Each structure stands twice: as C-alpha cells, then as structure tokens.
Amino acid sequence: MTDPALEIDSVSKRYGDIVALDSVTFDVRAGELFGFVGSNGAGKTTTMRIALGVLAADSGEVRFDGKPITHQTRTHIGYMPEERGLYPKMKVLDQLVYLAELHGLTSDEAHQSAENWIGRLGLKERRTEEVQKLSLGNQQRVQLAAALVHDPNVLVLDEPFSGLDPIAVDVMTEVLREKASTGVPVIFSSHQLDLVERLCDRVGIIRSGRMVACGSVAELTADAGSLLVVTAPHAPGGWASNLPGVRIVSERDATVVLELSPGTDDQAVLTAALNTGPVTEFSRRRRSLTDLFRDAVNAPERAPA
Structure with missing residues (x-):
C-alpha cells in the first residue's frame, strides 16, 4: 500500500x-x-x-x-x-x-x-x-x-x-x-x-x-449486497411495499429498484411481480456510489460530540 x-x-x-x-x-x-x-x-x-x-x-x-x-x-x-x-x-x-x-x-x-x-x-x-x-x-x-x-x-x-x-x-x-x-x-x-x-x-x-x-466503491459496497431491478408494466404503484424483507429504493414508472434483506428469496419477489401481469425485467444490479451516498445521507444521525 x-x-x-x-x-x-x-x-x-x-x-x-x-x-x-x-x-x-x-x-x-x-x-x-x-x-x-x-x-x-x-x-x-x-x-x-x-x-x-x-x-x-x-x-x-x-x-x-x-x-x-x-x-x-x-x-x-x-x-x-x-x-x-x-x-x-x-x-x-x-x-x-x-x-x-x-x-x-x-x-x-x-x-x-x-x-x-x-x-x-x-x-x-x-x-x-x-x-x-x-x-x-x-x-x-x-x-x-x-x-x-x-x-x-x-x-x-x-x-x-x-x-x-x-x-x-x-x-x-x-x-x-x-x-x-x-x-x-x-x-x-x-x-x-x-x-x-x-x-x-x-x-x-x-x-x-x-x-x-x-x-473504494467496491470496498464500501462489499457488504451491502446487490439491488433487484424489476419492471412490471401493469403493476400498481407500491406493489412491492408490503413484501417481507424488501425495501423499495426507488420507483419510476413501471420499474422498481428493491433492496432485499439477507435470506430474502428473490423468487418470492418474482412471483409477486408476475401476479400483477407480465415482467419485462428481473435483474440484479451492483450498488452504485449514488446508492451508497443516498444511504449515508439518509441514515439516522448520531448526536454531536
């Protein structure tokens, strides 16, 4: 080093x-x-x-x-x-x-x-x-x-x-x-x-x-896991909000970006998405610096020393 x-x-x-x-x-x-x-x-x-x-x-x-x-x-x-x-x-x-x-x-x-x-x-x-x-x-x-x-x-x-x-x-x-x-x-x-x-x-x-x-970005995101990108054209807004172990990172039009807690089955998410109609994208995405920055800024703030 x-x-x-x-x-x-x-x-x-x-x-x-x-x-x-x-x-x-x-x-x-x-x-x-x-x-x-x-x-x-x-x-x-x-x-x-x-x-x-x-x-x-x-x-x-x-x-x-x-x-x-x-x-x-x-x-x-x-x-x-x-x-x-x-x-x-x-x-x-x-x-x-x-x-x-x-x-x-x-x-x-x-x-x-x-x-x-x-x-x-x-x-x-x-x-x-x-x-x-x-x-x-x-x-x-x-x-x-x-x-x-x-x-x-x-x-x-x-x-x-x-x-x-x-x-x-x-x-x-x-x-x-x-x-x-x-x-x-x-x-x-x-x-x-x-x-x-x-x-x-x-x-x-x-x-x-x-x-x-x-x-490095790789180091900072190593333990954060990946994100799941799902595009379901006929799904109502917020369709994934009540799924256990799932947090909505962003939602725009028919595409939602999800963060899954450790142990959460992504196939259960796919099943829920298919229940709303066709699914045109279902993929993993590495967390970006923008994701990391958003998490850091929105995290609970500790009291000043």
Whole structure:
C-alpha cells in the first residue's frame, strides 16, 4: 500500500454552536485520485480550506509526507476553488504567468508553463482575452490551469467539473489522471457521483461535518449486497411495499429498484411481480456510489460530540 501523502487527522472546526467539522480523518495517497463527496454544507470546502491553511482548525492536524503543513508546503499545492478565484480583467496568459511567478517560477519558466497549459486545455484562441469575457466553461478551464501552472505536488480541487460540457469533462479527466500517474495526490469534490465512481481510486463521504464512509466503491459496497431491478408494466404503484424483507429504493414508472434483506428469496419477489401481469425485467444490479451516498445521507444521525 502506498504511504499517505496528504493526511487529514482528527480535524475539527466550530462556528459558535455550529459544528462544521467533527474529528474528520482521512488520507490521500501519492498517485491517487480521491473523491470527496457530501451534500451542500456537509463540510467539504471547510476541510479543503483547512488543508490549504486558509482556515485554522480548532483541533487536529494536516500533514504532507508525514510533516505538518507549512507555508513552504502550501506553495506547492495546486488549489481550484469552487467560486471563481481569478482576476476578471486580466488576460488569460498574463494571469497564468503572474500566478506561476508568485509560486516561485522564473519569468521564462512561467511563460513556458502557462503556454503549455493553455494549449493542453484548449485555450489558445482565448489566451489574450480577459477572463471576464470567457464563457463559464472556459473560465473553469483557466481556473484549472491556474492550479497546475506551478507544477504542484498536491492538487486540491473544489467542484472542478461544475459547468463543463462533456468534451471539457474528458479533457479535465485526462489531465487529472495524468497528474496522478506522476505520483501527485489529487483530491476533488463533486456532486457528479457517476463521474466520481468512474474516475476515483477511493471515495470519502462526509455528512454534517463527519466522515461516514471512506474506501473504494467496491470496498464500501462489499457488504451491502446487490439491488433487484424489476419492471412490471401493469403493476400498481407500491406493489412491492408490503413484501417481507424488501425495501423499495426507488420507483419510476413501471420499474422498481428493491433492496432485499439477507435470506430474502428473490423468487418470492418474482412471483409477486408476475401476479400483477407480465415482467419485462428481473435483474440484479451492483450498488452504485449514488446508492451508497443516498444511504449515508439518509441514515439516522448520531448526536454531536
């Protein structure tokens, strides 16, 4: 197993009586793509800002390669905030060069790196335009370039795929995989759970400031069992609600997704479905990250510490 590169260790943060983070602990390993997911207000952005040193934790520690994060360490972190963090009236190239120089690159190095990322991210025709005149999707590309232009050792990205069209998503995905392949730990938050599931090595789920799950999707769903998908065109709504050992996960039109308790006979479910008329689909489906996230968010919440 690869040693942790970025460690969030028992980090807590309060705002008066509001618990923003409650002993949040996880790590992002070298060369790993780590998806950080949760509902709005769950604590994702607060965690990332503490990792960057923008916010101070009330307790706990953030470490990189086993050592506490320092100002010097932070100069080697690439950060992409969810809100636009660019100078709107600066031209794209000028902005990237300026940010690279702030991180210690020489003027020549800064220009070379800026031009490289402008080309990689499909911004060549926009390089002399003001950021404020770009589409939101292109602003997002510039934001990513700003996080990468100084060749960071860690990438921390808050909703990097927000507002991107499918082609831009593919470009962003390729870039993140490429950076991870060089040993850079990459953590990003996203509400696009299908993308997180497809892209990430591991996933952390945060709820109300507490980590409720962390691991690969396969690990997190290993004990959860599979789901049963049944399509019965003539069945009345809620036909499966009274079946013993069966929980309705979702129901849309004629298709219902069911979770069966251990030991429940799926053939009894099939018989009940056939009693309503023809059955056009009866299949097992592996639980997805979306299923896992829904369970984690809807689970009973424990009292704060």
